[in-house]
Amino acid sequence: MVIRLISSLAVLCSCFWTSSWTAAMPDCKISHLDDKSFVECGKKGYAMLCDHLSLKQVPQAYPKPVNKTEFTPPLCLLDLGYNDFNRLENKSFVDVVNLNSTEILWLYLHFSNLSYIASDAFENLTQLLYLNLSGNNLHLSDSFGQGVFNPLVNLQFINLKKNHFETFEKIGSELSVLKALTVLEINLCEACVFGADFRMLTKLVKLGLAGRSENDCYKPVVRNETFLYVTGVQELFLSSCSINTIERNAFSYFTNLTLLDISYNQGLNFTGMNEALFGLRNSSTLKTLNVNRINPIYEAGITLELSHIENLKTLRSLTYLHMDLNKIEVFDENILNPYQLPSTLRDFTLSGNRLTYGNYTRFIQNANGIKSLDISRQHLNFDPFKHEHYGVEMSAYLRNLRLYRNSSILATMNNDCPLLCDISLPSSLEKIKWRKSFLNVEIKTPIRICASGLKYLDVSFNLITNLNEIVCGLDNLTYLDISENYCSEIQPAFFKKLTSLNFLNISENMLGQSLHPDNSQRGDKLFKGQQNLTVLDLSSNKITHLSKDIFKPLTNLRHLNLSDNMIEEWNSSLENILCLHDINLSGNKLYGLPESLTNYLNSLLDKDCCKNKSTCVEVNLSSNPIECTCKTLPFLKWMRYSRVVVLFLPNDVCRLNGENYRFDSNENLEHLISILVNDKCRDRSWVIWTVSIACVAVTFIVSVGISFFVYRNRWKLRYIYYSRNRRYRHEGFERLFENDAFVSYAKNSASFIKNQMVPVLEKQHQLHLWVADRNSLPGTSIAENIIHGIYNSRKSVLLINREYLNDNWCDYEMNMAHIESVETKRNLLIVVLMEEIPMQKLPICLLKFLRNERSIEYPEDDRDMSAFWLNLAHEINSS
Structure with missing residues (x-):
């Protein structure tokens, strides 16, 4: 009897415990891992998302995934961000229902109003790799219990940004136990110095001190002793820290620094940059330097002087240099003549500056070694290389060049290509981006660009309105983007020498009239010699008609984009294209595709390039007014039964009998075809003939009857017509x-x-x-x-x-x-x-x-x- 009573009490207690933690279980969501954490977790596991729930304490129970096939254990990422914990108590992750804390690798506690973390709060989190504590109310004096980070023996990444640290003294002693730490994210304060405790972090290679919003990071002066004990750092981020001065030996302790970012410190300027780089003179490790917007926004444009790069030019391994948004107008010509930048420099970005013409442009070709140059967003209304626009006195050499260019002999030489260069670029240069610069150009005369190594050229989003003449010297160019240029004229001569093109984007222009078949048949010759082209984008060009043979030379084309035009009927031939993979015709006015095109697309499926591929050929016909009529019935059948993938949007419909019919699935398409086959498209010619004859007979009878009536009453009808304006009728002698x-x-x-x-x-x-x-x-x-x-x-x-x-x-x-x-x-x-x-x-x-x-x-x-x-x-x- 006693034993039975004890069992009952045990069951009752168990039920009470289960019901209590079930009732307290938060409304967390189970989700898949992002790519980075998925790799860290061994390409398995799932995430528990308990963020934005206004929780007052860390949950002691979590939901369990129902579908373990989709969400394979373990629980790898736990997101408790954006709650209202205030304190993180001891053993917050110990004996928690449905949570094995030793398996958690990623833990988010950001923006959760934390002001105190107890000593044993992270107990059991022995495998944790990533900890995010950013955006809380943590202070150095009383926010951390003694030895709070001791359990985190494998922690590699910790984010402490957007808290309230005024020094690094105590946080250094707490973090010093993290022997595996490689990445530290923390905001740099005015009095913050990495003290002796940080030298225990022997594996620390990345130090993120940058601010993300105003007042996150404030360090007007970076002292020589600031980084004395973090000498092993390889990547240092100091952007947006309100820095005005970096003392000349502040970076001298970094013997392995590969990346330095001091961007968005507008009080620093180029003189301050040069001073900061003194400690890195002759560095053989620094490869990437970011100095974007280090000059004040609201001041006049500047000249990049040779004195600004005295220390930069000594860097022996510098590969990537980013000087965007610095209001640079011209370069001191002594930087390029002779060439003073590091010989190892390969990628140079000057985007968002104010580059204009200057004497330095004569020596650009001396910058040999640079492979990629980004001069986008210059916001100019002119071409800085066309010096005659500005009334600048030309040197004797350039004056002679212009005179020679104008000679009658030159016009007939070298296949109409000028012998001398209009623009000379380094032979090493492979890539140029010159977007969004209001570059105003009309190519009406042949030009030569000496850039034998150039493979990639992006001049999109400018004002290149006319492409009517040959461009020489770009024999190795494979990528050309001239999109969004308001271009309305283009001649076959423009592409005559660009025979290596693999990618061509001339979308978002106004080439509809220029490509029209009635326009001197230029469309048939436009792409002559472009056998290497694989990608062609002609979208958004106001195209209504294309020549039948416009795509005939493009034998190797793989991707064709004609979307967002005004094509009503497809008349062009694609027969010469050996293996087209996709054609985008969305946003046009097509009611269907002709049999010649559908037969061609079907034939591609049997070619070698499509073997062993389930989806090889795609046609995008979304946002077209596809018709559901007997005329388009063969096309609708082709869509249903062909292995060519035809793409539509979910809201694409066609109208039949006053109703909308969708064709985004095989079932809907088959239903539509059955209606047409069994009802609308059945042979009813006898009905037509019968109705026609009946209509003719009725029309004849009615016409005869009307004619007889009109003839019989012709005088009365005339009388009625001419007396229609009488105001009244009279009978007898009621009026005089x-x-x-x-x-x-x-x-x-x-x-x-x-x-x-x-x-x-x-x-x-x-x-x-x-x-x-x-x-x-x-x-x-x-x-x-x-x-x-x-x-x-x-x-x-x-x-x-x-x-x-x-x-x-x-x-x-x-x-x-x-x-x-x-x-x-x-x-x-x-x-x-x-x-x-x-x-x-x-x-x-x-x-x-x-x-x-x-x-x-x-x-x-x-x-x-x-x-x-x-x-x-x-x-x-x-x-």
């Missing part, structure tokens, strides 16, 4: 008329109207007649005058004779009067037969008028004229 009668007559009756009809009816019978020859309104069409006369007259009198029947306007007046009579329901018409006309010659419409309307015959005897006029006047006045 302007005229008593509208007279319709043929031209041969004009004298009768004027001499007989008008005098009798208007003077004797007091009637007012509308007569065309008298009452027509000027500026108004005949048809509108007729309608106006009929509409504003009580009656319409038709004087019928043979000429009347043959006159089109008389016919128009008769029919308009009839339509007015019908529309207004008035007895409007009075037909007067002026002569005897056989009935068979009268038109049907007139016979209807004679049957239904009032008619009067003109008398043959003059004695009956009075009665005629009286009857006519009576008819006009009748209602």
